[in-house]
Amino acid sequence: MIKKLVAFLIVAFLVYSPSIQAQNQKVEVFNIEMGKVVKDTPSTSAIQKEAKIYLKSINGIYKKLNPLPPKGIIVRIPLIPPLKVQNQWIHTLADEMNIIFPAGGNPYVMIYDDENNTYFFTIESHLKTNRMSKYLGITLKKGDT
Known part of the structure; x- marks a missing residue:
């Protein structure tokens, strides 16, 4: 009985360990429309x-009044490990x-910042989307999504 309990606790610890959960996080592609x-x-x-x-x-800083467009794609990426974002904003x-x-x-x-405030930022216009398209297995064309 004790062996079964110990084995169960070890398995539960491994399944719910943060490092295991981080590896299982998914990148999601959301179609806005x-x-x-x-x-x-x-x-x-x-x-x-x-x-x-x-x-x-x-x-x-992205300055449009409504930051979410009526059409397009949003790609949610969990950052593993979390990344330090430091700039003038x-x-x-x-x-x-x-x-x-x-x-x-x-x-x-x-x-999002540490207090769950939302920030929208522009990025350099020369940034290529073809690598992200390839990694996600979807078509992302800058200016024509």
């Missing part, structure tokens, strides 16, 4: 590296980011 997640895929080191590039390319440790690919516009990012 449809209002639902149309694809999810495991987060990979390539996606994490690309997400870091997007965060480092922040070059301004924000200093935080982000554990998740969203890349918004509006139909007919350039992509931009949404992140």
Whole structure:
């Protein structure tokens, strides 16, 4: 009986361990017009590296009144491990980011600070979307999503 209890506790610890959960986090692709997640895929080191590039390319605050477009795609990426985002607008440790690919516009990012405040940032216009498209297995064309 004690052996079974110990074995159960070990298995439960492994299943609910934060490192195991982090590896199981999914990248979600949300279609804005449809209002639902149309694809999810495991987060990979390539996606994490690309997400870091997007965060480092922040070059301004997104200033449109309504930051969510009527059409396009939002890609939610859990950041494993959380990344330090530090620029003239924000200093935080982000554990998740969203890349918004509006139909007919350039992509931009949404992140939360430590207090769950939402921030929208523009990114460098030369940033290529083809790598992210390839990693996610979807079509993302800058300015034509």
